[in-house]
Amino acid sequence: MLIGSCYGQFCATSVWWQLGGWVLRWWSSVNRWGPGGHIPLRRGLVSRARGSSTGGGRGRWEKVAWAGELIRGCRSVRGVARGRFRDHSDDRWTRRRGAGDLPLRLRIAPWCMPGIDMDGLDHLVELQRRDGRHRAVGGVKFFIDGTVEGGTAWLEHPDCHGQGTAAFWPDTAEFGRAVGHLDRAGVQTATHAIGDAGVRHVLDTVEALGTAWMRHRVEHIETVPDGQLGRFAALGVAASMQPSHTAYTRADHGDEWSRRLGPERAERAWRCRDLREAGATLALGSDWPIAHYDPRQVIGAARLRRLPGETGAAPVQPGQALTGLMALEGYTSHAARAAGEEAVAGRIAPGCRADLTAFGLDPVLAPADEFAEAEVRLTMVGGRVVHRGGE
Numbered sequence: 001m002l003i004g005s006c007y008g009q010f011c012a013t014s015v016w017w018q019l020g021g022w023v024l025r026w027w028s029s030v031n032r033w034g035p036g037g038h039i040p041l042r043r044g045l046v047s048r049a050r051g052s053s054t055g056g057g058r059g060r061w062e063k064v065a066w067a068g069e070l071i072r073g074c075r076s077v078r079g080v081a082r083g084r085f086r087d088h089s090d091d092r093w094t095r096r097r098g099a100g101d102l103p104l105r106l107r108i109a110p111w112c113m114p115g116i117d118m119d120g121l122d123h124l125v126e127l128q129r130r131d132g133r134h135r136a137v138g139g140v141k142f143f144i145d146g147t148v149e150g151g152t153a154w155l156e157h158p159d160c161h162g163q164g165t166a167a168f169w170p171d172t173a174e175f176g177r178a179v180g181h182l183d184r185a186g187v188q189t190a191t192h193a194i195g196d197a198g199v200r201h202v203l204d205t206v207e208a209l210g211t212a213w214m215r216h217r218v219e220h221i222e223t224v225p226d227g228q229l230g231r232f233a234a235l236g237v238a239a240s241m242q243p244s245h246t247a248y249t250r251a252d253h254g255d256e257w258s259r260r261l262g263p264e265r266a267e268r269a270w271r272c273r274d275l276r277e278a279g280a281t282l283a284l285g286s287d288w289p290i291a292h293y294d295p296r297q298v299i300g301a302a303r304l305r306r307l308p309g310e311t312g313a314a315p316v317q318p319g320q321a322l323t324g325l326m327a328l329e330g331y332t333s334h335a336a337r338a339a340g341e342e343a344v345a346g347r348i349a350p351g352c353r354a355d356l357t358a359f360g361l362d363p364v365l366a367p368a369d370e371f372a373e374a375e376v377r378l379t380m381v382g383g384r385v386v387h388r389g390g391e
């Protein structure tokens with residue numbers, strides 16, 4: 001399974017932490033950059049990671065990682081990381097600490113921030129060559145806005161406090177030039193866009209490219225009007241959404257997110273089903289630690305429009321629920337397409353990577369509340385069994 005999400009640096013740090021202390025330590029020591037390299041938490045996280053390990057030495061980190069939550073069937077973490085990799089060659093990366101034997105795939109998209117110059121863009125292009133057997137730099141991450149609750153989502157009309165009227169990029173034309181430069185260089189972009197104006201602007205930006213070379217992606221899409229739905233498929237832009245975020249809102253609109261937007265925009269919350277029916281590629285994710293990273297939970301929330309197990313909670317916009325198959329596709333075939341990896345991932349087929357997760361229940365047909373607790377019987381990465389249920 002592929003976990004697509006919109007991790008900011010902090011989120012990426014947290015994900016790696018959750019995957020196991022040794023992964024974090026290993027990552028940090030290999031490239032001397034580390035997922036927390038640019039935030040003050042780095043020292044604390046690394047020391048916590050060391051404290052959680054059972055000892056040093058090659059191979060030990062893997063056991064710790066697998067003792068953690070990784071066994072839940074996560075096959076690939078498509079994180080986003082800020083900062084720059086040091087110049088370690090691929091050989092060196094691969095040689096050290098058994099990098100080729102990572103028990104999962106890491107895919108990292110460095111950030112592109114306002115004010116970047118041509119050298120900075122070229123550096124982002126150069127970084128795309130960094131890859132190895134189980135980890136790669138793939139794409140570049142942008143933010144066009146913030147959050148609804150924080151008053152920083154970019155909205156077509158202000159929220160009830162008069163906020164949400166500005167993009168994160170002070171010069172939105174500069175954003176367009178950066179996306180265009182990367183597109184021409186064959187680099188996929190993923191843009192965090194939560195508000196309706198933010199989503200529209202990303203689509204406008206791709207449309208302005210003429211024929212985009214790459215399949216670009218929009219992350220979140222929390223509220224969007226009818227007129228934007230069909231543009232995703234028409235422009236070949238993938239949608240990446242986090243259905244379990246609906247649990248932070250309430251069906252009766254009594255929550256902060258809904259209050260700020262007002263009833264009309266709150267009725268357009270996380271339109272997963274409408275986007276699928278409009279032909280969009282729809283990858284699912286969690287945005288951990290905003291919501292639980294477990295794909296079984298997210299698949300459940302996509303089908304139920306509430307968290308699995310919370311049977312007393314009223315579903316939020318139940319008409320936007322996905323079918324079991326659509327939800328599974330959000331973590332497999334559609335996630336692969338969103339990442340531009342459909343030729344090698346997301347399906348069980350000759351020529352594809354043998355990255356497999358076997359569950360104790362049918363992810364399509366089992367009741368969503370039950371599937372959220374399903375056993376992970378087997379996990380395979382690149383043809384290697386890295387987890388068996390019960391071990």
Ligand SMILES: [Zn+2]
Nearest residue numbers: 006007192219
């Ligand atoms: Zn985001």
